[in-house]
Amino acid sequence: MSNVLIFVEHAEGEVKKSSLAAVTFGQELAKVKGGELHLALIGSNLGEVVDQARKYGAAKVHTFDNACFENYQAESYTQALVAGAKASSATMVAGATTSSTKDLMPRVAGELEAAMASDVMAVVGANQFKRPMWAGDVIATVELATDTHIATVRATEFDDPAEGGESPVEAHDLNVDLSSLKTEFISIKQVKSERPDATSADVVVAGGRGLKAQENFKLIEDLADCLNGGVGASRAICDAGWVPNDLQIGQTGKVVAPNLYFAIGISGAIQHLAGMKGSKVIVAINKDPDAPIFQVSDYGLVADLFDVVPELISSLK
Amino acid sequence: MKVLTVIKRVEDPEIKVKIKGDGSGIETDQMKYVVNPFDEIAVEEALRVRDAHSGELIVACVGPKDATQQIRTALAMGANRGVHVVADKNLDPHNEVKALQKVVEKESPDLIILGKQSVDDDLGQVGALLAQQLGWSQISFTSKEESLEGPEEKGKQTALSIADGSLQALREVDGGVEVLKAKLPAVVTTELRLNVPRYASLPGIMKAKKKPIEELAAKDLLGDTSSIIKVIGMEAPPSRAAGIKVENIGELVEKLKNEAKVI
Numbered sequence: 165m166s167n168v169l170i171f172v173e174h175a176e177g178e179v180k181k182s183s184l185a186a187v188t189f190g191q192e193l194a195k196v197k198g199g200e201l202h203l204a205l206i207g208s209n210l211g212e213v214v215d216q217a218r219k220y221g222a223a224k225v226h227t228f229d230n231a232c233f234e235n236y237q238a239e240s241y242t243q244a245l246v247a248g249a250k251a252s253s254a255t256m257v258a259g260a261t262t263s264s265t266k267d268l269m270p271r272v273a274g275e276l277e278a279a280m281a282s283d284v285m286a287v288v289g290a291n292q293f294k295r296p297m298w299a300g301d302v303i304a305t306v307e308l309a310t311d312t313h314i315a316t317v318r319a320t321e322f323d324d325p326a327e328g329g330e331s332p333v334e335a336h337d338l339n340v341d342l343s344s345l346k347t348e349f350i351s352i353k354q355v356k357s358e359r360p361d362a363t364s365a366d367v368v369v370a371g372g373r374g375l376k377a378q379e380n381f382k383l384i385e386d387l388a389d390c391l392n393g394g395v396g397a398s399r400a401i402c403d404a405g406w407v408p409n410d411l412q413i414g415q416t417g418k419v420v421a422p423n424l425y426f427a428i429g430i431s432g433a434i435q436h437l438a439g440m441k442g443s444k445v446i447v448a449i450n451k452d453p454d455a456p457i458f459q460v461s462d463y464g465l466v467a468d469l470f471d472v473v474p475e476l477i478s479s480l481k
Numbered sequence: 482m483k484v485l486t487v488i489k490r491v492e493d494p495e496i497k498v499k500i501k502g503d504g505s506g507i508e509t510d511q512m513k514y515v516v517n518p519f520d521e522i523a524v525e526e527a528l529r530v531r532d533a534h535s536g537e538l539i540v541a542c543v544g545p546k547d548a549t550q551q552i553r554t555a556l557a558m559g560a561n562r563g564v565h566v567v568a569d570k571n572l573d574p575h576n577e578v579k580a581l582q583k584v585v586e587k588e589s590p591d592l593i594i595l596g597k598q599s600v601d602d603d604l605g606q607v608g609a610l611l612a613q614q615l616g617w618s619q620i621s622f623t624s625k626e627e628s629l630e631g632p633e634e635k636g637k638q639t640a641l642s643i644a645d646g647s648l649q650a651l652r653e654v655d656g657g658v659e660v661l662k663a664k665l666p667a668v669v670t671t672e673l674r675l676n677v678p679r680y681a682s683l684p685g686i687m688k689a690k691k692k693p694i695e696e697l698a699a700k701d702l703l704g705d706t707s708s709i710i711k712v713i714g715m716e717a718p719p720s721r722a723a724g725i726k727v728e729n730i731g732e733l734v735e736k737l738k739n740e741a742k743v744i
Contacts, residue, residue, distance in 0.1 A: 236654075238609065238619055263654040266597075267621040270574070270609035279575065279709035282604045292713070297602050298498045302507065305714040346618035347663045350649065354657035361656075367743075391744065402674060405628025409653055409674045415603070416519075416673055424743040434497060441721060445741045447733065462724040463736055475730045480744070 166199035166290070167223070169252045171245055171259035171268075174205065174213045181364040182260035182319035187220050189287065189317045191325055193256060197290045202226060202252035203331070206244045208234035214333060221328015226251060232340045235349045236264050240340040242271045247338055249276060249312075258284075258315040261419075265316045273314040280314035281306050283419075285321045299415040300438040319363065320421035320442055355408055359385075360394045362413065367393030368422045370413055370440070371401065374429020374450060374469055378406035383473045384428060390480040396420065396440075398430045414439035429469050432457030449473065482536035482643070485590035486527040487581060488520040488555055489571065490548035491601040504715045516551045519596025521558075522671045525678040526623075527594045528559045529639035537561045539588055543580045544571050549694060556689035557681030563692065564588070568699035573708040574606035576699075578614055581607075583702045585615060590666065592648065597622050597670040604710075608670035618663035624653045624672040640675055 170190040172183045179187075187203065194201040200223035205214060210229045217225045228244040245268070249257045257272055259265040261283045273280040286294040291308045293315065342348075362368045369391070371384035381401070388395045396413040397406075413420055415438035425443035430436060432448070432455055440446070441460050448461035451468050458464040465472060492498055493513040500507055516524070524540065531538040540555040542548050543566040552563040566580045585593070598605030612619035625640040627633045642649045649662045653672050663669075681689070699706050727733045737744045 238612075238621075242613070263622065266605055267609055267619075270606040271613040271619075273606070274578075274610050274613035279573075280604075280606055281710065282606065295603075296718075297712075297715075298492070298507070299494065299600060299603065300718055301498050302500055302715050303718050304712050305716075307711040307713050309709045309711055346616075347620065347661050347667075350660040350662050352654070352657055352659045399673060403629045405626075405631065408658075409624060409672070410656060410658075412673075415600070416598070424737070424741075435494065441718075445737070445743050446721075446724070447737070458724075458726070460721050460724075462721075462741065463733055464724060464726045465728075465730070465733055466726065467729075472730050476734070479730060479734050 166197040167202055167252050167254045168194045168197065168199060168256045168258070169202045169204055169249050169254035171257065171265065172203050172205050172217055173259065173262060173264060174207060177212050179213060179216050180260070182262060184324050185319035185322035186258060186260040186317045187325040188322040189258060189284065191220070192287050196287055199255070202254060204228070204245060204248040206233050206241055218331040218333065219327050220325045220331070222331040224252065225331045225333045227333055227335045228338050229335065230339050232342055235352065237345065237347065237349050238267050238271055239345045239347060240342065241268050242275060243340055244338055245272050246275045247336060251334065251336065255311065256313045256315065258317055260319045261316040269314050269316055276312045276314070277310065278312040278314045279308040279310040281308060282316050283318045284315045285318050299434055300441070301434070318419060320419055355410060359388060360392070362394035362396045362411070362420050363418050365394030366422055367391040367424045368396050368420050369393050369426040369428065370396035370398065370430060371428050372398035372430030373400045375401065381407055383469070386477050387426065387473060390477055398436050427457050427461065428473060430457055431455045432460065482531065482534035482592065483588065483590045484527045484531050484536065484538045485541055485585065485588060485593045486520070486523050486538060486555070486560065487541050487593065487595040487607070488524065488551055489517040489542065489599045490514050490544045490551045491517045491599055494518060494600045500715045500717055506715065514547070514551065516554050517596050517599040519598060519671055519673070521678040522673065522675050523594045523596050524555045524558055524560060525676045526639060526641065526671060529637055529676070530592065530641055530643065533639050534643060539564060539590065541581060541584050542566070543568060543577045543699065545569065552694055553689050554681060556692045557685040558679055559685060561692065563694035564697065565694050566697050566699050566702060568706060571601070572699065572706055573710045574604055574610055575709050576703060576706050577607055578611045579703050580699055581611055582614055592665060593668045595670055597672060608668055612668035615668070618667040620648070620650050620652055620661050620663050620667065621670045622653045622672045623650045623669050624658065624674045625651055626658065629674060629677050634677060641669065
């Protein structure tokens with residue numbers, strides 16, 4: 165069988181939005197391959213997220229529900245996904261491009277002797293995919309020349325999945341002895357934000373070096389809050405420690421494609437553009453009329469951001 | 482402490498690459514090549530680890546003959562010696578890892594540090610695949626919370642704490658940071674926000690000319706080096722239509738409301 169197994173990530177009892185896009189990729193590819201779609205859920209006390217995952221017409225939802233999977237760890241999750249791949253006779257194992265899958269999927273590829281396509285943007289054929297190279301300056305079509313394939317999937321390129329018949333669940337009884345692993349999980353510090361995540365928000369407001377000082381990032385946050393949007397940042401101000409690196413938009417940070425993107429005080433280095441040029445409407449505010457950001461913006465305003473952003477905020481309130 | 486760092490020769494990321502007319506590859510005439518920026522960060526961190534724990538830093542590179550230039554750059558930054566696995570071209574992650582395994586077998590390092598991805602193929606697979614194939618522990622996307630413009634960075638302290646045969650480090654994850662502790666030997670990949678790589682000094686460049694680089698042939702180590710990720714075509718991304726400049730906020734808000742209909 166040429167089945168497709170999608171690793172479905174979840175947080176706080178819900179399937180992550182990026183994983184929904186990966187399910188859509190799975191539905192599409194299963195059709196092309198003429199195989200079944202299977203989903204894998206890994207965690208501790210999965211609860212209602214299992215019911216959510218059953219809605220998308222997958223042939224089966226494989227669950228790995230055990231205390232050992234409470235925290236993501238590369239070694240233990242690799243064991244679960246490899247077991248899932250075998251149980252589902254999958255010739256493709258994929259998940260959304262996230263910090264976990266970037267850490268995990270090359271290991272799964274190694275275990276399954278599979279070639280891997282990173283950050284897939286489109287399905288071309290059963291073993292052919294489009295993916296970005298050189299920071300998105302090139303869109304390559306790649307062919308994976310192994311029997312089994314692995315992919316990470318760029319979530320902004322796929323819509324939410326169609327719902328289908330309720331999937332049966334196969335609960336796998338896998339218990340990984342964490343003390344046997346070579347890497348030990350010590351702690352995680354999550355940055356809690358009231359704002360929507362930039363990768364799933366309709367509006368993203370991003371700030372850069374033009375803000376001049378850390379405290380001025382509040383302008384970005386205030387504008388985002390007016391529009392119920394998420395916030396993002398250029399590499400420069402992440403490096404400077406003004407904002408957590410988690411906000412970085414770009415080739416090496418997050419790739420976003422909201423309906424409306426504000427680039428404020430961001431010059432528009434190639435690496436930044438790679439992370440946001442898929443946005444529907446781009447607004448750039450920069451006092452340098454020659455800033456490269458204006459080459460990709462739909463609406464550009466050459467002005468001092470400290471004059472115009474407060475004005476924009478008050479006109480939106 | 483024996484540290485191995487892995488670098489790759491890539492097109493200068495500041496130059497926009499152009500696709501050949503037939504889509505078979507990119508134009509390489511007059512291209513400038515550099516050390517993959519993430520690997521430069523890896524070399525910097527490896528130097529700090531070596532200096533903090535004393536020992537040796539080996540820089541390994543799998544790539545074409547001309548990649549000697551990039552190995553020299555890492556040697557000029559301060560690495561002790563180089564190992565160059567010479568191939569006709571850059572190899573895919575699967576083959577690169579197989580070649581690196583041979584280097585690791587010979588050198589038995591305690592720690593391997595490499596960039597989290599290279600900016601040419603943007604695959605980001607070598608670090609985790611190498612750890613898996615070696616059966617070593619792995620910490621991807623190591624970073625630090627302190628500013629890269631602060632005093633800690635100027636002191637060139639390593640962000641990787643190594644003691645009693647283990648390495649503890651902070652790594653970036655979506656929505657936060659995580660701390661992991663890895664038994665040595667380990668494979669570590671570097672995020673952008675780990676350090677600011679040093680420039681090679683003039684004396685460093687002079688010294689680098691005399692540092693040894695061992696050359697091995699990929700075909701002797703691996704036999705078949707054909708890629709399992711075949712690029713069968715390249716195209717440019719859809720370009721954005723040129724936008725307009727607005728004069729003021731009033732006009733911007735009006736356009737967003739009535740023309741783009743996004744607010």
